[in-house]
Amino acid sequence: MNFNIGMMIFIFVMTLLFIFWRPKGINEAWPTSIGASIILLTGIVSVDDILDIITKIGGASITIIATIVMAVILESFGFFHWAAARIADLAKGSGHLLYWYIQLLCFLMTFLFNNDGSILITTPILILLLKNLRLKPHQQIPYLLSGALIATASSTPIGVSNIVNLIALKIVDMSLYMYTVMMFLPATLGLLFMSFLMYLLLKHKLPKTLPPASYDLEEIFFTNQFHPLKGHISVETKRKRTQFMFKVLAFVLVIRCLIFVASYFSIPIEIVAVLGSMTLLIWRWYHLRTNPVDIFKKTPWHILIFAFSMYVIIYGLNNAGLTTILVSLCEPIINYSLFHASFIMGGLISILSNIFNNHPALMVGTITITSMGLDPITLKTIYLANIIGSDMGSLLLPVGTLASLIWMHILREKKIKVTWKDYLSVTMIVIPLSTFVTLLLLYYWIQFIY
Secondary structure, three states, X not given: OHHHHHHHHHHHHHHXXXXXXXXXXXXOHHXXXXXXXXXXXHOOOOHHHHHHHHHHHHHHHHHHHHHHHHHHHHHHOOHHHHHHHHHHHHXXXXXXXXXXXXXXXXXXXXXXXXXXXXXXXXXHHHHHHHHHOOOOHHHHHXXXXXXXXXXXXXXXXXXXXXXXXXXXXXXXXXXXXXXXXXXXXXXXXXXXXXXXXXXXXXHHHOOOXXXXXXXXXXXXXXXXXXXXXXXXXXXXXXXXXXXXHHHHHHHHHHHHHHXXXXXXXXXXXXXXXXXXXXXXXXXXXXXXXXXXXXXXXXXXXXXXXXXXXXXXXXXXHHHHOHHHHHHHHHHHHHHHOHHHHHHHHHHHHHHHHHHHOHHHHHHHHHHHHHOOOOOHHHHHHHXXXXXXXXXXXXXXXXXXXXXXXXXXXXXXXXXXXXXXXXXXXXXXXXXXXXXXXXXXXXXXXXHHHO
């Protein structure tokens, strides 16, 4: 048993090191799949475990992939350039107004898609916008950093905005509808607190007035797009383009609402997500007359491999006896009081997320609490506290979430330098306080509704 635990911890640590290092730009699926393959060869994870893993991650992974497909389709419609142009117009030359519109954009994109998809959407939009406004690198950092933090943390209010949240829901036998009833209000208030706190910290770094844009981002994109039947899309008026974008966003919102309806009636939510992405794909083909193959090439299918492989590793840790040790350590605290349990477990998952990344941290935490024989309300409350630690507390360091790693990778590709000092100067204050306040709001909200 001791040998198995030692080997599992070694594989786990080496896998995470390669995920953080990413030599030659390899994606995170490679180290996790190699680690999972070694574990499967040792027999620590059985065939029955593999079938259980597929059952638990299948629907969540399909839902997230379908949502990311929608995000990629949005890019092909010119949404990135359109959104950047609209935000610049709404800011009306105010650097402080720009901050709040960026916060709203990042929240809505995570709400409509998911945290990883939101980072893939909002980061290019912000880079386009800030460079077009000719802001200096040190002036861009507060907008890029605060946007990334709120985009990632905004997966907290609804379970469908994060793949690991969706997977964990299956384990604790919790519907998406119940998750939203218990979590949406306290988590959203926690996000508002986080946004205001970041604003207080960053407002002296924000330019009071913005320089005029170098060029019209929207016109640049649409002038270069050619519609084989209608000619250049630029002949369309800005008003018509805006109406079209709102129609697309309204459709995505309807699909999002239908996912909650499906969850309430115990219909597999992945069915709704796939039908929504397929409908949007057909809509794109009709509007642009382009082959959908390019969308499938841009879709990060490796997320499926990553989720499966990471779960194999976590099951290996569980089977080797690690969760038994964690249960013996955590059970006395959890049995003491729900208040203490929420803060201790939320804090523990925050720490583990920043050390090991939030995916494995939440998986280990969820498996641990389901092994304690807790009553349903206690189990679900502690699980939601774990989510706050995983989605918000994990942002203390830039390696705490997959979304943060994606964000850093995009910035490196665009040759934008954000140092750990820049990052920590904000997160060391904002993240612990925001996590504490959100956990407090969650506890009292649960007491109120139950």
